[in-house]
Amino acid sequence: DAKTTQPNSMESNEEEPVHLPCNHSTISGTDYIHWYRQLPSQGPEYVIHGLTSNVNNRMASLAIAEDRKSSTLILHRATLRDAAVYYCILPMDSNYQLIWGAGTKLIIKP
Amino acid sequence: NAGVMQNPRHLVRRRGQEARLRCSPMKGHSHVYWYRQLPEEGLKFMVYLQKENIIDESGMPKERFSAEFPKEGPSILRIQQVVRGDSAAYFCASSPIRQGNNEQFFGPGTRLTVL
Numbered sequence: 001d002a003k004t005t006q007p008n009s010m011e012s013n014e015e016e017p018v019h020l021p022c023n024h025s026t027i028s029g030t031d032y033i034h035w036y037r038q039l040p041s042q043g044p045e046y047v048i049h050g051l052t053s054n055v056n057n058r059m060a061s062l063a064i065a066e067d068r069k070s071s072t073l074i075l076h077r078a079t080l081r082d083a084a085v086y087y088c089i090l091p092m093d094s095n096y097q098l099i100w101g102a103g104t105k106l107i108i109k110p
Numbered sequence: 111n112a113g114v115m116q117n118p119r120h121l122v123r124r125r126g127q128e129a130r131l132r133c134s135p136m137k138g139h140s141h142v143y144w145y146r147q148l149p150e151e152g153l154k155f156m157v158y159l160q161k162e163n164i165i166d167e168s169g170m171p172k173e174r175f176s177a178e179f180p181k182e183g184p185s186i187l188r189i190q191q192v193v194r195g196d197s198a199a200y201f202c203a204s205s206p207i208r209q210g211n212n213e214q215f216f217g218p219g220t221r222l223t224v225l
Contacts, residue, residue: 034213043114043201043216044153087152097166098214100145100152 003027003090009105012078020073020104022088027068031091034098035062035073037084044087047073083108112137114204114217115184122223129189129196131220135204142185143214144170144177147199159185192224 005023012018024033035047048055048062050071055062061074075082087103115134123129135142140161145153155169159179170177174192179185189196199221203214 043218044203045216046213049213097155097158097169098153100154102150102152 003099004088004101006086006088006101006104008102009107011107011109013109014080015077018075018078018082018106020075020086020088020106021070022072023070024088024090025069027090033062033064033068033071034089034091035060035086036089036098037082037086038103039081039084047086078106078108080108080110082106114202114215116200116202116217116220118220119218120221120223122225123192124225125193126191129192129222129224131187131189131200131202131222132184133187133202133204133217134184135202136206136215139204139206139215141205141207142179143203143205144185144187145201145203147201147219153201156187189222192222194224197222197224 003024003026032049032051034049036044037047038044048057048060050062050064052064054064063072083106085103085105087100089098089100091098114136117132121129133142142159144156146156147153157170157177158166159177161179162181174190176188187200199219201216201219203216205214
């Protein structure tokens with residue numbers, strides 16, 4: 001069973017920032033939080049991951065709550081190409097099995 | 111630097127036939143993971159392999175499914191005597207080390223349709 005909870009879908013306007021929330025209340029102290037996205041008819045693509053501190057890369061930013069029970073993926077300026085299903089994932093205890101939920105379908109309106 | 115390659119991209123089989131799915135990991139990656147995805151769902155872990163070794167097959171059905179990653183050549187996911195319920199997208203991913211907190215690189219998937 002997925003260890004994360006995400007909204008089924010979200011809409012945003014092009015060129016605006018997008019905040020995708022994720023709840024992971026059962027997270028353990030050593031679990032990294034991973035985000036992947038899947039464009040239509042494609043394989044998943046890594047976006048970002050983090051442990052405690054906020055993280056930034058060329059694709060997005062990851063804001064992690066102080067108690068680590070939730071996090072938010074931030075796309076600073078959404079484009080039509082960012083329309084995808086975004087998955088917030090915690091690994092299983094084994095640390096290599098990624099447990100995938102249903103994700104959030106992000107719809108970008110031009 | 112080519113990414114993870116999977117073939118075929120689409121595979122149609124009749125019930126009872128065998129399906130053979132291939133995955134070539136990224137260059138330098140010795141860890142391969144197979145996932146299955148049903149429509150409108152997230153990916154489900156099936157099996158984790160290193161060269162010539164199955165590390166974890168806890169997500170793979172006990173019957174009809176097998177996987178290998180030989181010393182030479184691609185990783186193969188084999189489904190014998192396919193049934194309609196096997197219709198899904200099958201993705202493989204690779205990583206340079208045991209995934210841990212590093213990213214997995216995914217292929218484009220093989221979409222299996224069982225008639």
